[in-house]
Amino acid sequence: MTIGDVKEILHARFICGEDQKDREIHSACGSDMMSDVLAFVKDQAVLLTGLCNPQVIRTAEMIDLYCIVFIRGKKPTQEMIDMAEDRDIAILCTDHRMFNACGMLYDNGLRGGTPY
Amino acid sequence: MSESLNLNYIITNEDFTRAGEASGDVKSKLKMMGVPPEVIRKVSIAMYEGEINMVIHAGGGTIDVIITADDITMILKDHGPGIADIDLAMQAGYSTASENVRALGFGAGMGLPNMKKYSDEMTIDTELGIGTTVTMKVYFKPKS
Ligand SMILES: Nc1ncnc2c1ncn2[C@@H]1O[C@H](COP(=O)(O)OP(=O)(O)OP(=O)(O)O)[C@@H](O)[C@H]1O
Ligand SMILES: [Mg+2]
Numbered sequence: 005m006t007i008g009d010v011k012e013i014l015h016a017r018f019i020c021g022e023d024q025k026d027r028e029i030h031s032a033c034g035s036d037m038m039s040d041v042l043a044f045v046k047d048q049a050v051l052l053t054g055l056c057n058p059q060v061i062r063t064a065e066m067i068d069l070y071c072i073v074f075i076r077g078k079k080p081t082q083e084m085i086d087m088a089e090d091r092d093i094a095i096l097c098t099d100h101r102m103f104n105a106c107g108m109l110y111d112n113g114l115r116g117g118t119p120y
Numbered sequence: 121m122s123e124s125l126n127l128n129y130i131i132t133n134e135d136f137t138r139a140g141e142a143s144g145d146v147k148s149k150l151k152m153m154g155v156p157p158e159v160i161r162k163v164s165i166a167m168y169e170g171e172i173n174m175v176i177h178a179g180g181g182t183i184d185v186i187i188t189a190d191d192i193t194m195i196l197k198d199h200g201p202g203i204a205d206i207d208l209a210m211q212a213g214y215s216t217a218s219e220n221v222r223a224l225g226f227g228a229g230m231g232l233p234n235m236k237k238y239s240d241e242m243t244i245d246t247e248l249g250i251g252t253t254v255t256m257k258v259y260f261k262p263k264s
Binding site for chain 2: 036037038039040042043045053055057058059060062063065066067068083
């Protein structure tokens with residue numbers, strides 16, 4: 005699955021990083037707690053979150069995650085968008101809620117990690 | 121890299137949105153130095169969790185990063201309240217974070233366990249009312 009596919013599946017729109025739509029996504033993580041996300045280190049993952057502050061971008065940076073989906077219509081600030089652009093992180097926004105958004109990606113074959 | 125390289129940061133708690141800048145800076149410096157991605161990732165996560173803890177639990181502090189040919193050492197020192205029970209604090213899910221901090225996406229009680237998991241050595245020196253020093257080391261090559 006690519007970032008572009010994630011966008012289509014979640015009826016999302018690009019806030020930034022549309023040029024990265026062909027990058028491959030291999031797994032997903034949905035959480036509003038950043039330490040949960042930091043415990044989940046997987047290559048080429050997408051992060052779904054309802055948390056909307058600069059620490060989301062930093063968390064993605066620390067684990068080399070390059071696609072963030074803000075759910076429930078959350079909108080990042082310009083500061084966050086600038087940070088994401090600097091780090092080549094694509095941001096998507098969808099109106100779907102967490103459970104449904106995760107389910108839609110799961111239905112399309114994306115998986116999370118194993119329990120640790 | 122025959123000599124050691126030191127990086128020093130002062131961490132304040134004035135602006136939460138800036139928490140993690142030091143860790144981001146270390147990450148980009150290590151990248152430029154050609155440090156292996158797995159090592160960078162371990163250092164980044166461990167330091168970022170420590171930096172956030174300093175900001176949310178201890179009112180800021182200082183971070184020294186020492187890079188040698190063999191390993192990377194991070195020393196995070198604060199003058200916060202200290203940790204009463206280290207074993208308890210190390211348990212996954214234990215947190216004293218306030219609702220405010222949770223609303224910012226922290227307070228899952230996963231930070232210290234993550235720091236332990238992603239560093240090869242970790243020690244915590246703490247005294248109530250005096251402060252806490254967390255020292256973490258990440259090796260370039262796994263020790264046998
Ligand atoms: N530098 C520190 N000074 C004082 N107390 C600390 C410090 N670091 C951690 N603690 C205490 O240890 C607890 C556990 O820390 P830990 O990082 O595991 O979880 P957290 O910070 O509460 O949540 P999370 O890291 O998941 O966002 C904290 O809630 C706090 O009570
Ligand atoms: Mg923490």
